Amino acid sequence: MVSRRYLGDLGGEDPQSPPTGVENYLSGSPPAEDLFRFDNTPARRDRRRVGPERRREGADSDAAHRREQGIHMGQHIQIQNFIDGAMVPPCNGNYMDNIEPATGRVYGQVPDSDAHDIGAAVTAAQRAFPAWSATPVEQRARLLERVADLLESRLEAFAKAESRDQGKPVALAKMVDIPRAVSNFRYFAGAIRHHEESATHMDGKALNYTVRKPVGVAGLISPWNLPLYLLTWKIAPALATGNTCVAKPSEMTSMTAWLLAEVLQEAGIPPGVCNLVFGTGPKAGAALVGHPEVPLISFTGGTETARRIIRDSADGFKKLSLELGGKNAYIVYADADLDQCLPTTLRAAFTNQGEVCLCGSRLFVERPIYERFLERFTPMVEAMVVGDPTQPETNMGALISQAHLKKVRGYIALAREEGGTVHCGGTRPDLPSHLDGGYYLRPTIVTGLTPTCRVMQEEIFGPVVTITPFDSEEEVIAFANGTRYGLSATIWTRDVSRAHRTAHAMDAGIIWVNTWMLRDLRTPFGGMKASGVGREGGAHSIDFYTESQNVCIQF
Ligand SMILES: NC(=O)C1=CN([C@@H]2O[C@H](COP(=O)(O)OP(=O)(O)OC[C@H]3O[C@@H](n4cnc5c(N)ncnc54)[C@H](O)[C@@H]3O)[C@@H](O)[C@H]2O)C=CC1
Numbered sequence: 202m203v204s205r206r207y208l209g210d211l212g213g214e215d216p217q218s219p220p221t222g223v224e225n226y227l228s229g230s231p232p233a234e235d236l237f238r239f240d241n242t243p244a245r246r247d248r249r250r251v252g253p254e255r256r257r258e259g260a261d262s263d264a265a266h267r268r269e270q271g272i273h274m275g276q277h278i279q280i281q282n283f284i285d286g287a288m289v290p291p292c293n294g295n296y297m298d299n300i301e302p303a304t305g306r307v308y309g310q311v312p313d314s315d316a317h318d319i320g321a322a323v324t325a326a327q328r329a330f331p332a333w334s335a336t337p338v339e340q341r342a343r344l345l346e347r348v349a350d351l352l353e354s355r356l357e358a359f360a361k362a363e364s365r366d367q368g369k370p371v372a373l374a375k376m377v378d379i380p381r382a383v384s385n386f387r388y389f390a391g392a393i394r395h396h397e398e399s400a401t402h403m404d405g406k407a408l409n410y411t412v413r414k415p416v417g418v419a420g421l422i423s424p425w426n427l428p429l430y431l432l433t434w435k436i437a438p439a440l441a442t443g444n445t446c447v448a449k450p451s452e453m454t455s456m457t458a459w460l461l462a463e464v465l466q467e468a469g470i471p472p473g474v475c476n477l478v479f480g481t482g483p484k485a486g487a488a489l490v491g492h493p494e495v496p497l498i499s500f501t502g503g504t505e506t507a508r509r510i511i512r513d514s515a516d517g518f519k520k521l522s523l524e525l526g527g528k529n530a531y532i533v534y535a536d537a538d539l540d541q542c543l544p545t546t547l548r549a550a551f552t553n554q555g556e557v558c559l560c561g562s563r564l565f566v567e568r569p570i571y572e573r574f575l576e577r578f579t580p581m582v583e584a585m586v587v588g589d590p591t592q593p594e595t596n597m598g599a600l601i602s603q604a605h606l607k608k609v610r611g612y613i614a615l616a617r618e619e620g621g622t623v624h625c626g627g628t629r630p631d632l633p634s635h636l637d638g639g640y641y642l643r644p645t646i647v648t649g650l651t652p653t654c655r656v657m658q659e660e661i662f663g664p665v666v667t668i669t670p671f672d673s674e675e676e677v678i679a680f681a682n683g684t685r686y687g688l689s690a691t692i693w694t695r696d697v698s699r700a701h702r703t704a705h706a707m708d709a710g711i712i713w714v715n716t717w718m719l720r721d722l723r724t725p726f727g728g729m730k731a732s733g734v735g736r737e738g739g740a741h742s743i744d745f746y747t748e749s750q751n752v753c754i755q756f
């Protein structure tokens with residue numbers, strides 16, 4: 202979804218104008234409260250596709266639609282790898298169960314691929330590289346736009362599949378995950394068309410010009426929290442810049458990646474350009490990281506996994522982009538506009554069951570308004586509807602897995618041991634019997650902890666926030682920066698000078714002031730300290746997915 206406000210500023214309403222990359226569906230427009238009302242308002246996007254194209258697509262994609270229907274009708278789905286333009290079983294013939302978080306039931310199988318499948322995919326990507334990297338930019342951009350169009354035309358099916366696979370509300374997937382995947386392809390199609398490099402003149406003696414070359418076969422490893430959203434955040438720039446790729450989605454959420462394979466085929470992306478290998482991190486993921494013909498790895502996931510990837514890729518001198526965890530400070534000064542702040546805080550804390558690396562997990566509220574903030578925030582949190590992800594009124598669905606639920610509950614128990622109070626939540630909601638096996642937890646607020654305790658230092662990645670009072674700007678800056686993480690921070694104040702001062706003092710890659718998760722795909726995205734290495738987004742992605750080469754010509 203592209204903000205009309207920004208479209209107006211940057212190029213008007215012309216449906217042919219390039220995408221701006223400004224994303225605001227998590228940011229208060231539609232109004233913040235709407236995200237938790239989830240009224241399934243259809244996406245208000247311009248559609249750039251023409252009639253005959255749509256009809257041909259309809260005829261071509263019957264099989265895909267039957268498959269998508271199967272997912273929603275409860276059929277058992279066996280996912281296959283997508284290598285060299287074809288769906289193929291894993292070489293070893295092994296599959297893992299695919300579990301639906303909402304019910305805890307097995308609803309399909311995912312390949313348990315290994316180094317042989319990765320090897321086959323890398324070979325296919327290498328073979329496809331010369332032709333794809335030589336494909337004119339305009340043609341690559343059009344193909345990516347076609348992927349975006351096809352994806353958008355299947356918004357409903359993809360949203361349902363994402364929800365079933367991940368546990369998030371269908372409404373959220375429909376409003377956020379799938380539209381963002383569409384934007385990822387549209388944005389990088391536009392970005393590569395408009396990218397230019399400058400030349401420098403050396404005082405009449407020489408001219409330097411720089412060219413950017415694709416790196417080769419890109420290895421792309423994505424997590425389970427925003428499956429298609431983050432996978433396509435890597436695939437789109439990798440392909441736009443002329444690389445071919447082998448992607449390894451999280452073994453816990455492979456479904457929409459597999460559906461994307463069909464879209465890539467239909468869009469006409471040539472065989473071998475984008476390969477998808479499904480399997481676990483230690484087996485398929487590690488084989489991709491260690492493959493000598495994969496010079497670049499883009500990874501989003503846990504900080505400990507990233508440490509492993511750094512070690513495993515060291516011998517190959519690979520280009521690495523690592524987008525990792527966060528323990529994000531969310532600062533509310535006493536002069537904050539609470540009417541604006543509170544609904545946004547609800548989203549910042551609990552969107553996607555709190556399973557977003559950018560979620561504000563440590564709330565710091567200035568002491569004069571601390572009690573008032575809690576009084577107003579607590580009933581909003583308690584009113585959240587937790588349960589069946591398919592229901593439109595659901596605000597929070599199921600956590601990703603039994604193991605993750607156990608981990609999150611472990612932190613709630615630890616909070617009590619560390620002297621905290623579970624102010625609200627912390628329990629399973631009462632739900633109908635068909636959801637008995639699902640991984641649910643009520644949104645939880647913990648108070649009374651000291652900022653150095655484990656619960657306030659370690660990433661929980663679930664619907665648990667701490668709220669802590671503070672007495673001065675200096676104190677809250679020290680609290681905010683006092684973790685090993687440095688991904689994002691949010692600041693609420695009406696004092697512009699204080700907003701700038703606090704933002705400048707934050708050791709974090711992304712700062713929001715009086716908003717949260719307002720995303721502009723042109724901006725650098727990534728973390729400091731243990732939250733990551735490198736930046737992606739806009740020119741930063743183009744930089745990462747290419748090697749720059751300078752040519753100096755003496756006159
Ligand atoms: N974006 C983020 O910040 C995310 C953070 N996390 C954090 O990490 C914790 C652990 O979650 P996990 O699912 O275990 O995340 P993870 O980091 O293990 O998984 C992310 C991706 O890395 C792959 N992977 C795992 N080990 C690998 C290896 N040795 N080599 C190559 N690829 C590998 C996985 O298969 C998956 O595709 C979470 O509880 C959460 O705290 C998890 C997912 C996303």
Ligand SMILES: O=C(O)/C=C/C=C(\O)C(=O)O
Pocket residue numbers: 424426427431434501502524556557558559720726
């Ligand atoms: O690029 C974005 O808008 C969001 C990225 C979120 C993550 O990387 C995450 O939650 O892991």
